[in-house]
Amino acid sequence: MxxxxxxxxxxxxxxxxxxxxxxxxxxxxxxxxxxxxxxxxxxxxxxxxxxxxxxxGSLSYTLEAPKWLLLGGVLGVVYLTSIVVSVPFVGVGVTMVAVIIGQLVMSMIIEHFGWLGSKKTRINKEKILAVISMVVALILIN
Amino acid sequence: MGLFMILFTLIGGITLSAQSSINGTFSRKAGTIETTFLTFLTGTMFLTIFVLFFGNGNIPALLEAPKWQLSAAFLGTMYLLLTVLAVPKIGVIATNIAGIAGQLVIGVIIDHFGWFNSLVIELDIKRIFSLLFMLISLYFIYKGNKRSSEPTEA
CATH class of the missing domain: 1.10.287 (Helix Hairpins)
Known part of the structure; x- marks a missing residue:
């Protein structure tokens, strides 16, 4: 499953x-x-x-939820803007690698501490190896 | 300037992982479709302001754009919907790693055949190794997730 x-x-x-x-x-x-x-x-x-x-589900939960739970849309726009702005300066390859490193390392930290309501799962050897392998893959592709 | 831009892009990646966590949490009470809908709706509001103040493109040209280009919106929708669905089940990091893997494989295929007028970049040894490392990464994240969720679930 x-x-x-x-x-x-x-x-x-x-x-x-x-x-x-x-x-x-x-x-x-x-x-x-x-x-x-x-x-x-x-x-x-x-x-x-x-x-x-x-x-x-219940869309009306939008009105009761803590406001930080409503930030998904803005964050998506921040992400898009950061890419559009940086590509002309450093190129698509470097942009992609930097975005993904930021994304993966932060995801690991968020989960480790159980921030933003995520399920707390500790950082372990395998996860770090997974991130390193992904970074190697990204460097090889460029 | 270059280094500053790279830092800026790192922040872009950080916001993306924050987005998938927040949406995952919100969806537990509001539902998957509702969460994705809200994300698109608030995103549209912000982008409307952005386009009005900073846009120098040509929105009416949308009407003349080929339909296959316009259909990409369904793919964007699918991406967000599937991400919101997966995060509560397998977690933020596994969703992101699997998502990136899917992206790389298709990216390499699109480059190889030069689909959608993209630059043709053939699949070479380096890229084959790259895909291999990506598989290794997927394997580790699956193992790592299983290991760290076992003691808490037991």
Whole structure:
């Protein structure tokens, strides 16, 4: 059962790569910031429809939840902006490696301390080796 | 300047891992679809302001863009939806490692065939080794996660 969620996460990454390659083309025609805007705008419509027909949770929890739980959207925009700004200066390769290192190291720390409501799971040898292998993979690919 | 930019990009990565943790937590009470919907909705609000003040592209050109380019929005949606789904089950780090692995494999394939007008970069020994290290990384994260969740669940 757990393996299924690993596969879903793999699929998520695959979708992201296709998306990136296609949006690179769209960005040439309409601009990068505009492409991000289009992505979020269209995503809101798609999810609005999904929510209307299949939403089983409670959207009203939005109003009761602590405010920091509502920051997901802004953080996504910060991420996108940081990439758009740095690529022209340091190139796609270095940007990708830096983003992923930041992402992986921080994920490990967040989970280790159980921050942001995540399940507390300690850093161990295997996790550190996993991050190192991923960094090696990224350097080799560039 | 270059070093400053790299630090800036590191922060980009940090926000992404914070996003997946926060969304994972929010989804436990609000639901997967609801969480993803809210993320897109608030993201749109911020980007509307950004585009209005800093945008110098051409939004009306969206109407003339080929439909296959526009369909990428479904992929973006799928990415976020699947991430929100996976984080509560396997954790932040495993979701991110598996996500990056999927990204690299498809990225290498797209480069190799030059799909979507991308630069053609053929699969060479270096890239094969890269994919190998990625598999090793996936193996370690699976093992590591299993090990650190065993004592707490038992």
């Amino acid at each position: 757990r393996i299924l969620f690993y596969l879903l996460a793999l699929l998520a990454g695959a979708a992201l790569s296709f998306e990136g390659a296609i949006y690179a083309e769209l960005g040439k025609a309409i601009g990068q910031l505009e492409t991000s805007f289009y992505n979020f705008f269209m995503g809101s419509i798609i999810l609005g429809l999904l929510w209307l027909f299949f939403g089983k």
